[in-house]
Amino acid sequence: MKALVAAAFGPLEQLRVHDVPDPSPGPGQVQVRVQAAALNPIDVKLVTGELRAMFPVTHPCVPGVDATGVVAAVGEGVTRFAAGDEVIAYAGAASGMIAEYALVGEGPELVHRPRALSPAHAAALPMAAMTAHCVLAAAALEPGDSALVLGATGGVGALVVQQAAELGVRVLATAAPADTAYIRALGAHETIDHTAVDTLSAARRLHPGGLDVVVDLINAGPALASPAGLVRPGGRLVSTLYGPAEVDGVAPVYVRMEASTGDLHRQAERVAAGRMSIEVAATYPFDEAPQAMRDLAEGQYTRGKIVITF
Ligand SMILES: NC(=O)c1ccc[n+]([C@@H]2O[C@H](COP(=O)([O-])OP(=O)(O)OC[C@H]3O[C@@H](n4cnc5c(N)ncnc54)[C@H](OP(=O)(O)O)[C@@H]3O)[C@@H](O)[C@H]2O)c1
Missing domain, CATH: 3.40.50.720 (NAD(P)-binding Rossmann-like Domain)
Structure with a gap:
């Protein structure tokens, strides 16, 4: 599969989209075919190494904590999700979402995507x-x-x-x-x-x-x-x-964000029902993900979220 990859801690200019092995779901994990992934300030800090004392990163690393997509495969013991389900997912500091396929644990950070929520808005939501x-x-x-x-x-x-x-x-x-x-x-x-x-x-x-x-x-x-x-x-x-x-x-x-059961689902339903809004400032095609990360770091948009579409 293709993924956005950082080879080591360092400037965002190092980011490239290239081939890496498909991630395979282990016990309790779900493999998601990503349709859209959103950027967050933490992505930049994890790539540059600014947060290395708080979050260990193994290189090469694939950035991205927020995504939405379709379940492609499930690992042993997964009960709430099956292939074909549309989901919203948060990967935490383990990241990996700016890729064609990503892994996420079956926990409060993985929920079904409401039908009325567009992939771009769903991806923008979790973190x-x-x-x-x-x-x-x-x-x-x-x-x-x-x-x-x-x-x-x-x-x-x-x-x-x-x-x-x-x-x-x-x-x-x-x-x-x-x-x-x-x-x-x-x-x-x-x-x-x-x-x-x-x-x-x-x-x-x-x-x-x-x-x-x-x-x-x-x-x-x-x-x-x-x-x-x-x-x-x-x-x-x-x-x-x-x-x-x-x-x-x-x-x-x-505040250190912690996912709590039911919260992401509740907030996704509120956005889907038009009772809360999340602004998508810009969408970039996957092959322009390195530029999107640089634009985030440079404060190109004063409001809303940057979303990568696949
Ligand atoms: N502890 C945690 O668990 C946790 C979780 C999520 C996020 N965070 C951190 O929380 C911060 C906010 O996250 P976010 O996702 O909301 O970031 P964001 O989407 O990048 O938003 C930052 C906002 O701050 C505004 N801004 C920048 N400088 C400002 C200033 N001096 N005065 C007033 N507004 C200013 C920007 O608007 P302008 O461009 O108009 O200035 C922008 O709208 C980030 O540092 C992030 O790393 C921490």
Whole structure:
């Protein structure tokens, strides 16, 4: 089969589409013929080696954690899936999805694809949706709360904004001018153009008493000190990146996405029913996957997901 391959840790320029052996499903695994795969920031970090201390990678490696496709074969002991089933799959850091065939375990990260969901939108969903679910659980928002979402127009942020707004939270979102109408249509009440003004000063002006929750999808390490200053006393700072145990008297809640049973299926059904939306910014044919990865890393699109089609 053909796959996108990184030979070693290093720059994205090394990525090539070439032939590798077909992956064969072991016990509890499902082999998926991939129809579409989505890109995530973690793909770039795994290829370059930025996350090598956290996630070991065996080379040559095939990137890609999110995909949708058709079950081609199942390993011993698989009971919920059979050849021909249309599925949505998340591979975790083991990756391997930007390939004609991929393996995934029969667990909460493998679900049947709702009929009404297009392959591009289905592929875009797993990591962003399951992370948004974990972020919202950590944020413990209540109706009437105020929340600032930094990185609101990205894959995770747009899903956090929609679900927080649906809960009755007053959402303040960062968005470049071209994305302001988009994020407001998803439920944001107020926006800050992070490309033109200092986000933190603007947020402080709008919410001088601080916000109940700040969801930070942008800052890592000591940089979390600035958003921490926007949290009202007793409020929460939630981050998908990592940093110190305490910043400015606030103990950030660091989210590491974990798939939970039923979550991906529930979110896929919501998108299929038109009750939540996931934006596909661009689709690239498989042989242009190396360019797609470079475009992701360079921030070519300010909102939504990049999807590779097969
Ligand atoms: N811990 C976990 O388990 C976990 C899981 C998933 C994701 N993550 C991490 O969470 C982060 C977000 O993931 P994602 O998939 O949503 O990323 P994404 O789709 O690439 O979105 C990033 C968004 O941030 C915006 N942005 C960039 N710089 C900004 C700034 N200074 N102020 C405001 N907005 C800014 C971008 O818009 P513009 O181009 O307009 O700036 C873009 O919309 C990534 O770093 C990812 O690695 C962690």
